[in-house]
Amino acid sequence: MSRVAGYGLSGQGDLARAVEVVATGDHAWRLAGCHTADARTPWPDDVAKDLGRAGRRAGWLLPEDEVTCTQTPLPRLKPRELRRAIHGWVARQEGGAPADWLVSWRTFASTTGNADSQQVAMAYARAQTLASEAAAAAELGVEPGLMLPPSLILDQFFRLAAPESVTLNVWNLVFVGGRGNVLCVANKDGLLLTRPLPGILAADEHDEYVDRLATEVDRSVFFARQTAGSPQVDGVFVCGDAAIAEALQARLRETSGVPCEHWRLDRTVDCGGRELDPDTQLLVMVATLAAASSQYNLAPRSRAGALSEPARRRLLIGAGAAAAAIVPLLIVGGLITDHVQDRYLDQARLNLAVASERAEVAAAIYDRQRLLRAREDFLVQHAQNRYDLARVLRDLAGAAPAAVRFRELQLVARNDGMVLHLTGTSRAREVSVAQTAFMRFQAAVAQLPTVQPLGEPRQLQIGEVDDQGNIEQTVVFTMECRLNLTAAGEEG
Helix, strand or coil: CCCCEEEEEEEECCEEEEEEEEEEECCEEEEEEEEEEECCCCCCHHHHHHHHHHHHHEEEECCHHHCEEEEEEEECCCHHHHHHHHHHHHHHHHCCCHHHEEEEEEEEECCCCCCCEEEEEEEEEEHHHHHHHHHHHHHCCCCCCEEECHHHHHHHHHHHHCCHHHHCCEEEEEEECCCCCEEEEEECCCEEEEEECCCCCCHHHHHHHHHHHHHHHHHHHHHHHCCCCCCCCCEEEEEECHHHHHHHHHHHHHHCCCCEEECCHHHCEECCCCCCCHHHHHHHHHHHHHHCCCCCCCCCCCCCCCCCHHHHHHHHHHHHHHHHHHHHHHHHHHHHHHHHHHHHHHHHHHHHHHHHHHHHHHHHHHHHHHHHHHHHHHHHHHHHEECCHHHHHHHHHHHCCCCEEEEEEEEEEECCEEEEEEEEEEECCCHHHHHHHHHHHHHHHHCCCCEEECCCCCEEEEEEECCCCCEEEEEEEEEEEEECCEECCCCC
16 A cells, blocks of 8 residues: 555445545545445455555545634734633633534634734534544544545645645635535635535426526625625636536626636546546545645544553663653753743733733624624525515516506415405406406416415406496406515516
């Protein structure tokens, strides 16, 4: 087995999957193996042997909804204090104790230019959840050295394998066609925005599904501009299922002003001419990162391998000899250490109040961000389904013959939805003509997509006495129609 081989694994119900990827050069890899088996059945001997030797070069795909990715400004602290501040911040936002969460993070310069603060990009999940995922991997014979969700796998692999990531400031990655469809907007520092994407429900809904994905991409570009610095997305890269990706790319080129490209995995990974399904493509990315590097990793840290008995004896003998030689040094060193620690503690007490105040400011900013996100979700939900009253009126006017005139239109909210009470007349020289016009109108209303008639007319009066006692050739009617919801994107 090559030293530069990596493995990607996932468990989906009773199905276990594993791929092997071997590096063939700079930013180039080859798919060396692809295996699928029943999770309750042991791997074939050769596969089990390779996985057992993989060590930390095995990656495990986590569920997207178990991991949270976010950014927040924090004061500039020393590494140990920064670690405590980050874990405390997560525990405060999500609940529980800091030890209940496993966090992977990186820092970079604050976008505000404040020299006293730094931006922290982090990914975190419950330690219990990660332990369960690690146990599931152990049942397949591996101890993962890398554990990440699809959004971070996609982001980290794009940075590693795509030369475009060096020249762009902000980009949008869209992965479609698999179990973990996801969209993420990122810049050179890290992820700015991640959103899960829906899966296609039926083959005959392909065009509608592509339209919905295009809408989500457009919204993500808009929402990205609302983040700090109002960044402009330089390009959209679609990957995953080839057919869906090509259709979505074509649609975005028609409707969006942002350059769009179908970014194929086989640009950097030699798959032997095979067309990989989207789920396997993600595992290939996992295996590549496991053998290379990643800025984030949520795999629980394992203890170092146990020493052999001869090595342990040599270590004890060497430690005893070293201890005898350095005892005098330790006495002096202890005094110096006490002095340094006292100074450090005094300075830490002075900085504690400042750090606490800054943490409160950071928490307030995050609360405001969560409020804005809640408002955004409400607006998206409101835009998905609503009543298009203008279209209802146009449809009713178009369905009414010339002899029909409306007297009153009244909207009433009921438990079964919005109901339109409609009162009108049909006038003609002859009653039969007026009645025929009304019946044509009633039949036309039954075919409208925006309303649904509720039974027969509640009132139907033929002939009416005017002020002089003459009989007018008139049909008076009252109808009730329930308004149909109009899906987002169908407004007239």
